[in-house]
Amino acid sequence: MTILDGKKVSNQIKEEITQQVAEMKARGEKVPHLAAVLVGNDGASLTYVGSKVRACERIGFESTLVKMPETTSEEELLKKIEELNQNDDIDGFIVQLPLPKQIDTQKVLLAVDPDKDVDGFHPMNFGRMALEMETFIPATPFGILEMLERYEVETSGKHTVVIGRSHIVGRPMSILMGRKGFPGNSTVTLTHSRTKNIKEMTLQADIIITALGVPGFLKADMVKEGVVVIDVGITRVPDVTRDRGYRITGDVDFENVSKKSSFITPVPGGVGPMTIAMLLKNTLLARARHKAAKA
Numbered sequence: 028m029t030i031l032d033g034k035k036v037s038n039q040i041k042e043e044i045t046q047q048v049a050e051m052k053a054r055g056e057k058v059p060h061l062a063a064v065l066v067g068n069d070g071a072s073l074t075y076v077g078s079k080v081r082a083c084e085r086i087g088f089e090s091t092l093v094k095m096p097e098t099t100s101e102e103e104l105l106k107k108i109e110e111l112n113q114n115d116d117i118d119g120f121i122v123q124l125p126l127p128k129q130i131d132t133q134k135v136l137l138a139v140d141p142d143k144d145v146d147g148f149h150p151m152n153f154g155r156m157a158l159e160m161e162t163f164i165p166a167t168p169f170g171i172l173e174m175l176e177r178y179e180v181e182t183s184g185k186h187t188v189v190i191g192r193s194h195i196v197g198r199p200m201s202i203l204m205g206r207k208g209f210p211g212n213s214t215v216t217l218t219h220s221r222t223k224n225i226k227e228m229t230l231q232a233d234i235i236i237t238a239l240g241v242p243g244f245l246k247a248d249m250v251k252e253g254v255v256v257i258d259v260g261i262t263r264v265p266d267v268t269r270d271r272g273y274r275i276t277g278d279v280d281f282e283n284v285s286k287k288s289s290f291i292t293p294v295p296g297g298v299g300p301m302t303i304a305m306l307l308k309n310t311l312l313a314r315a316r317h318k319a320a321k322a
């Protein structure tokens with residue numbers, strides 16, 4: 028059994044990007060600039076956005092954090108997005124989700140300039156992904172592909188079962204694993220809350236990608252010997268033995284499922300750290316495209 032070590036791989040990627048940024052600086056070029064918009068005070072979102080901004084600083088990117096109050100109107104947020112679209116100094120930006128309920132998320136995602144959409148959430152970029160055109164692949168799915176690639180996990184001709192159809196993980200993953208090339212060329216089954224007898228599906232799977240948010244959902248009796256397991260679950264479970272009062276738990280009963288797995292991601296330290304590294308990679312790509320467009 029091999030642990031897919033997201034911490035290690037993400038550090039490698041960050042080192043590679045740091046090197047590229049240093050070379051840009053040495054050539055006197057502008058470094059990539061990422062902006063993040065955070066509306067409201069959601070605890071998890073504050074943590075994620077804080078990590079994204081700190082990661083930018085560490086690798087030498089410029090970063091801007093735009094904090095807006097919980098009471099922000101849709102109109103005010105759309106105005107801010109237009110400012111970021113127009114700001115030539117900013118190469119890419121993200122709007123952290125979820126948004127407060129008075130704001131229509133679809134409308135907001137549509138307002139982001141697709142060339143600055145480093146989250147890959149704009150319908151144009153999502154469509155380009157499905158059509159195998161150059162695009163920004165959403166960071167978490169992109170991170171999963173990168174891990175499969177760096178650990179040389181065979182995906183061609185394999186049966187991949189994705190659990191969960193979220194727009195951020197499950198749905199894009201189901202598309203990416205069926206695309207031509209490596210990683211890809213899989214036969215994909217997308218399962219969700221209305222799927223009857225998920226166990227019947229998972230028992231047939233060579234690769235299982237769970238993005239459900241139900242701690243310990245995937246049990247050892249649901250998988251076959253030699254399975255590849257990618258756990259995208261990140262649920263905060265109360266834990267009084269921890270200083271912060273909770274621990275992060277995945278969708279997989281790791282202790283027992285790992286015994287039957289050929290490759291498996293731990294939680295924490297698997298997919299999670301990859302997400303930020305891939306956002307940085309998308310920002311680097313956005314900078315290169317922005318520069319080429321102006322040349």
Ligand code: GUN
Nearest residue numbers: 121122123124125146166
């Ligand atoms: N909320 C949870 N995951 C993400 C993400 O990858 N990007 C953004 N913008 N919001 C999120």
